[in-house]
Amino acid sequence: MSVTTEQVETRVVETLASFGPDQSQITRDATFEELDIDSLDLVELAQVVEDEYGVVLKGEDMKELKTVGDAIDLIVARAG
Amino acid sequence: MTQPPHRRRVVVTGVGAVTPLGLGAATLHDRWAAGELGISDGLAACQEFEASEHLSVKEARRLDRFSQMAVVAADEAIAQAGWVGEIPYDPLRVGCVIATGIGGQQTIESQILVMKERGAKAVSPLGIPLYMPNAATAAITIRHSLRGQSYGVVSACTSGAHALGSALRMIQYGDADAVVCGGAEASLTDFGIACFTSMQALSQAGVSRPFDLRRDGFVMGEGAGILVLEEEEAARARGAEILGELAGFGSTTDAHHITAPEPSGGPASRAIELALRDAGAAPEQVDYVNAHGTSTQLNDAAETAAIKRALGEHARRIPISSTKSAIGHTLGAAGAVEAVATLRTLVTGVIGPTLGLEVPDPELDLDYVPGEARPLVTGNGRPPLALSNSFAFGGHNVVLAFRGAAR
Numbered sequence: 001m002s003v004t005t006e007q008v009e010t011r012v013v014e015t016l017a018s019f020g021p022d023q024s025q026i027t028r029d030a031t032f033e034e035l036d037i038d039s040l041d042l043v044e045l046a047q048v049v050e051d052e053y054g055v056v057l058k059g060e061d062m063k064e065l066k067t068v069g070d071a072i073d074l075i076v077a078r079a080g
Numbered sequence: 081m082t083q084p085p086h087r088r089r090v091v092v093t094g095v096g097a098v099t100p101l102g103l104g105a106a107t108l109h110d111r112w113a114a115g116e117l118g119i120s121d122g123l124a125a126c127q128e129f130e131a132s133e134h135l136s137v138k139e140a141r142r143l144d145r146f147s148q149m150a151v152v153a154a155d156e157a158i159a160q161a162g163w164v165g166e167i168p169y170d171p172l173r174v175g176c177v178i179a180t181g182i183g184g185q186q187t188i189e190s191q192i193l194v195m196k197e198r199g200a201k202a203v204s205p206l207g208i209p210l211y212m213p214n215a216a217t218a219a220i221t222i223r224h225s226l227r228g229q230s231y232g233v234v235s236a237c238t239s240g241a242h243a244l245g246s247a248l249r250m251i252q253y254g255d256a257d258a259v260v261c262g263g264a265e266a267s268l269t270d271f272g273i274a275c276f277t278s279m280q281a282l283s284q285a286g287v288s289r290p291f292d293l294r295r296d297g298f299v300m301g302e303g304a305g306i307l308v309l310e311e312e313e314a315a316r317a318r319g320a321e322i323l324g325e326l327a328g329f330g331s332t333t334d335a336h337h338i339t340a341p342e343p344s345g346g347p348a349s350r351a352i353e354l355a356l357r358d359a360g361a362a363p364e365q366v367d368y369v370n371a372h373g374t375s376t377q378l379n380d381a382a383e384t385a386a387i388k389r390a391l392g393e394h395a396r397r398i399p400i401s402s403t404k405s406a407i408g409h410t411l412g413a414a415g416a417v418e419a420v421a422t423l424r425t426l427v428t429g430v431i432g433p434t435l436g437l438e439v440p441d442p443e444l445d446l447d448y449v450p451g452e453a454r455p456l457v458t459g460n461g462r463p464p465l466a467l468s469n470s471f472a473f474g475g476h477n478v479v480l481a482f483r484g485a486a487r
Contacts, residue, residue: 020138036138043205050201 003053003079009072015048016041016068028069035068045071053079087252089327092482093320094163094308095420096156096262098149100124100301100407104156108417109424112406112432113453122286124301124408125268142206143219144184145266146413149304150216151223154178154260158224161308161320167224167258168318175228175256176221177247178306179239179263181412182272183232184211189269216264216304228256234412237372238331239263240305241415241470241478245329251311258314262306263416276300279339283375288409289436290373290402291380291448298374301408305417324426327465328361328481330354339473340378345386348477352390352467355479361465363391366398367458368431368466370422371448373402374409375436383469384444386477399456401449405435415470419480422468426484429456429464458484 009028017023021035032042039062046057055078065071095105100118102111111118118124131140131148134155140148158164167174187210195203209215214232221230229250233243240263247261276282283297309326316322330351334342341348356363372383388395403421410417425431430453437450458464464484471477 018137018141020136020141040205040209047202047204 003076005072005076008053008075008079011048011052012045012068012072012075015045019044026068028072029067031067032065049075055079088254089312089325090248090251090309091312091315091325092307092323092423093310093315094157094159094161095323095423096153096160096306097304097417097420098126098129098153099303099410099417100126102128103152105420105424108407109421109428109432112403112421113430115433115435115452116406117435118301118407119288119299122283122299123268124299126303142209144187144210144215146180146184146264146304147216147219149266150178150262150264150306151219153262153264153304153306154220157306157308158260163308167226169257169314171225171227173228173257174226175247175250175259176217176226176230177233177243177259177261178217178220179233179243179412179416180213180216181234181236181239181265182267183213184215185267185272186269187211189271220260224260226260235476236472236474237409237411237414238470238472238476238478239412239415240417241419241468241480242331242476243416244307244326244419244480245331245478247309248326248329251309258308258310260306260308261416262304263413264304265410265412266302267411268300268302273300281376287436288375288405289438290371290375290405290434291441291444292437293439293441295375295377295380297376298404299408301410303407303410303413303417305413305420307416307419322485324423324485325483326480327483328355328357328359330356330358330479332477334475334477336475341382341471342475343378343382343385345382345389348382348386348471349389351477351479352386352469355467355481359465359481359483361481364394365465366391366394366467367464368398368425368456369400370418370425370466370468371400371402372469372471373404373434375404379471380444383471384446387446395446398447399431399449399454400446401432401434403432405437406432415468415478418470419468419482422466422482425456426464426466426482431456
């Protein structure tokens, strides 16, 4: 399975944007706190990621994530 | 009956509504009084309510429709109370009680479908926070930083009225200085409609015509009604505009049948008597009754019997009308929505008619205000007194007494 960082980034940004924040704010460096993305949103993101890439993200994985970039990198690493 | 002990008085300083007649408490009452119907194709949906016009993407997707409507109605009530910017009380002294018959029915149904189609792991983590019956209460407390007592109330079609009664007691007893209270319901789903249809509760004709000989069931509605209650002295001290007083609350139970009302109206009449005693008022002082008036055979007969038992001969002298004739039955929201309509009646001095009542039932011989709106007439220059009745599947009876502000 080959997933590019760009593909994951597109999917993550699109998913996060559907939760409320403006798409333009969702950069790699943006923190979930700044975007008002909370633990429930991250569980929803994890469901999308699992559906799409077969990557299972548990609660403890999510706790470590601070920025959008952190999430993208973790998903790409696990998918690879 | 003994007089109640001295208690703190409770006034209404704000009202808000989302109903099948549109957005706003004034809209509800004005359109009802003008004879407009919020019913089409046998359903009373809030067609003018679009959550995205009032809430951000994040707010809207985190609330089931019943909570969305409650939040929007609460914003209206809170704005009218003049609480915008800052709440004029210690937040720990402000409560919130929002009722619903069911809660987030649309969420429950959509997530069950997700589970059937895509498995348990696909069920949304937002499922519980959206469908729990206290979700509307929680949303309003978070939005306005209300930190006193808060909870939801469930008693089918008396839910909204019970919420107001609970809020009244909370302030009277001194547990809060102000409470945001009301009810909300949004269960116009295929399943919700099927359930009521199956029990033959809904009008086959799709017409809400309370007290009419041809009445054949209620019309399902949805909506929200919210009131801001404040302790009278505190409200006056801050210069609030007082819309009226929530003067009395009476509640009893039929203990008769799970859906049918007790036909003599005995326990329901007792609820009326208790509300009047609570308000320190005599039956002869009642100027108007906002009836539960569902347009079912059983309710309208039992309610008529209850009003006669409680008010005696005076029952024949006063106007009684049903808001459900215009907006159908908003179920768990009804008690609160109709309390808003009752308050607007006291504020405007205009009584909305019982729409659709054209063929009188010879068994039901009170003045149900058929045809057109009419002025509210008050005896002896005292502030007007109105009752709002609510009765429910489960046998719950709730009556609220509102006194108009002195003019």
